[in-house]
Amino acid sequence: MSETRSVIIIGSGPAGLTAAIYAARANLKPLCIEGFQAGGIPGGQLMITTTVENYPGFPEGITGPDLMAKWREQAARFGTDFITADVDQIDFSKRPFTVRADDETHTAHAIIIATGAKAKWLGLESEHELENHGVSACATCDGFFFKNQDVAVVGGGDTAMEEALYLAGLCSKVTLLHRRKEFRASKIMVDRVMKHPKIEVVTDTVVTEVKDVAQKKVTGLQVKNLVNGEERELKVTGLFVAIGHVPNTQLFQGVLDMDENGYLKTQAGTTKTKIEGVWACGDVQDHVYRQAVTAAGTGCMAAIEVERWLGAQGLH
Ligand code: NDP
Numbered sequence: 001m002s003e004t005r006s007v008i009i010i011g012s013g014p015a016g017l018t019a020a021i022y023a024a025r026a027n028l029k030p031l032c033i034e035g036f037q038a039g040g041i042p043g044g045q046l047m048i049t050t051t052v053e054n055y056p057g058f059p060e061g062i063t064g065p066d067l068m069a070k071w072r073e074q075a076a077r078f079g080t081d082f083i084t085a086d087v088d089q090i091d092f093s094k095r096p097f098t099v100r101a102d103d104e105t106h107t108a109h110a111i112i113i114a115t116g117a118k119a120k121w122l123g124l125e126s127e128h129e130l131e132n133h134g135v136s137a138c139a140t141c142d143g144f145f146f147k148n149q150d151v152a153v154v155g156g157g158d159t160a161m162e163e164a165l166y167l168a169g170l171c172s173k174v175t176l177l178h179r180r181k182e183f184r185a186s187k188i189m190v191d192r193v194m195k196h197p198k199i200e201v202v203t204d205t206v207v208t209e210v211k212d213v214a215q216k217k218v219t220g221l222q223v224k225n226l227v228n229g230e231e232r233e234l235k236v237t238g239l240f241v242a243i244g245h246v247p248n249t250q251l252f253q254g255v256l257d258m259d260e261n262g263y264l265k266t267q268a269g270t271t272k273t274k275i276e277g278v279w280a281c282g283d284v285q286d287h288v289y290r291q292a293v294t295a296a297g298t299g300c301m302a303a304i305e306v307e308r309w310l311g312a313q314g315l316h
Pocket residue numbers: 121122154155156157158159160162179180182183184185242243244245261287288
């Protein structure tokens with residue numbers, strides 16, 4: 001077992017790496033355990049996006065992987081150590097806390113959880129093939145690329161309603177496809193969608209194929225009405241899948257408080273969890289904003305809170 005660290009950061013997306021930059025610059029010599037949860041590679045969900053145009057400071061835009069590479073370089077420059085592995089065991093029952101990854105045990109006085117979330121997908125091969133080529137799970141991130149075009153949104157929850165309304169402000173037409181007649185979304189959001197002149201709501205309908213893999217771009221959707229079995233093609237150039245997200249919190253089940261969807265609960269106005277010495281930041285505790293810039297903001301909060309807490313404990 002290696003020496004006890006001041007802080008271990010679990011996760012290497014915008015939240016984890018921002019926490020690492022702040023912790024390293026405060027001389028806490030953080031260890032960042034960068035896992036593979038978001039898209040099979042370290043760096044979080046931005047590693048599986050193309051151009052990022054809404055991160056402040058990059059007027060020309062930057063690709064997700066380039067942005068994360070810069071972020072990682074900045075964290076390393078100030079002395080963050082990295083381990084590339086998924087954490088498979090944690091023990092928060094006593095301090096210092098124990099974290100196990102890649103058959104090695106690490107201990108730390110403070111832990112920052114920044115394991116993120118991942119979007120749910122329909123599970124179609126064509127959807128996967130066309131991800132970032134017209135298929136997206138984030139209207140705020142990618143809607144702009146579909147200005148004055150016809151797009152479709154799939155889902156019947158609040159996220160789908162929000163995405164449809166956001167896209168209606170940019171696109172010529174938005175078709176909202178939902179597999180049932182009843183909506184999970186709040187009534188006020190459904191009403192707003194129903195009344196919007198640019199949104200057409202199509203219920204009892206699922207997407208069976210995204211076209212056209214051969215052209216490597218979205219040209220339309222094969223959709224099926226589940227009541228009468230009818231199939232037809234819907235001409236759109238973009239598909240926004242808005243059927244929910246899954247936070248990467250399996251490891252913390254029964255250990256930390258979560259909401260009904262598995263997001264970690266933090267105390268209002270802070271990134272503290274219910275366990276003293278354990279913080280959570282980024283998408284793992286935020287199902288509302290889910291932006292790189294907000295994740296970075298809460299990552300910064302977590303590092304500052306940790307630094308002050310360690311000082312108060314006489315550990316720094
Ligand atoms: P939800 O789980 O609420 O809704 C997911 C929707 O996607 C459901 O309508 C579901 O259909 C549909 N769906 C799921 N899987 C599939 C599939 N394989 N094929 C087709 N459709 C599918 O997720 P949201 O992301 O919308 O919301 C998550 C939470 O965040 C909720 O509590 C929500 O209220 C909250 N939220 C709040 C916002 C706000 O207050 N502004 C904004 C965004 C989210 P079905 O209903 O048939 O299961």
